[in-house]
Amino acid sequence: MTTSEELVTRKVVLPDGRYLIYYTVKPDDSLVPSEPAQAETDLKAETRDEEN
């Protein structure tokens, strides 16, 4: 599958241990520059854990 938009995920662990994932679909970064931190994630649409 090819796409021009990137799916960015941000995974959070809730106090009771369940996960919560925020999804943001970013426009094609060749058209809209991404912030550096986002660009790294945009490449693979990786999920990263964060403490809540």
Next chain:
Amino acid sequence: MSELRWNPLLGEWVATATHRQDRTFLPPDDYCPLCPTKPGGFPTEVPASNYDIAVFENRFPTLRSIPDEPAVVPSDLYLVRPAQGVCEVVLYSPNHTSSLARESVEQIYKLVRVWTHRFQELGALEFVKFVFIFENKGEAIGVTLHHPHGQIYGYPFIPPRLATELQRCAEHQARSGRCLLCDILAEERRDAKRIVAENGSFVAFIPFFARWPYETHVYSRRHFQALTDMTTAEQKDLAAMLKMVLVGFDKLFDTSFPYMMVIHQRPVDGETYDYYHFHIEFYPPLRTAKKLKYLAGSETGAGMFINDTLPEVKAGELRAHIEPVSG
């Protein structure tokens, strides 16, 4: 307390999930647990508001990745297994008063992208054999929270309804060399009377064999098996098709139309299902603006649905409320 109990009479699993009796039931709008947490307000399930779509594990799950041990002892006849699987909630928007029908095509496209990602992620779990994406909408369906949301179940087996479809498709393929759903789609397009909407990649229709008055199916024109097989153009066309059908539903009776929406796609058990065909089915419970279709004796006790309406007539009614939407 949650476990899977085997029904030897029907050859299917039943889940017990007694903790779900205590889940939040129709809270007031200002106490919605699915809204973003407000500054100084009570903590909801979702601390942030800056997202397109949010997904989280259900607080009252039927299936868990690390399940409880069954509380009953099995016998040769009454098999029991842990209720292992996944139950997720998918928030379509931070906006409490929205609905999928009210969301833009762009937002629905984002949802399609998220569904695809969840299918990939949950499908990779060893204990998940079928990823079932669905939405129950409206109090008529038994919805307990009005915030626009759907759900995803990762079942540890292929559920019986899907197993029957797969078997029928495999038999048809063996007999004719063709896909059963491709043949149904061709038949519906040839007849044309039950077609509701079409775009470049999808066709919506109330099938010849509809069990509910406004039961609407959305088939992909191209033969493929899962969300992950779609091109970007098809994802956008699917979003546009869902928007057309959902807005048409709402216009039928000038109300926020209740429905069950289910996505049928291939299992994720490692087997090959080339004969199967991705599609979405809607089961709206209304038969008129004020009357519900109930699952009564024949439907529940015998498994035979009685449709009080003709699909050809209902398709015409729904088609009259469809407005073109581009992807």
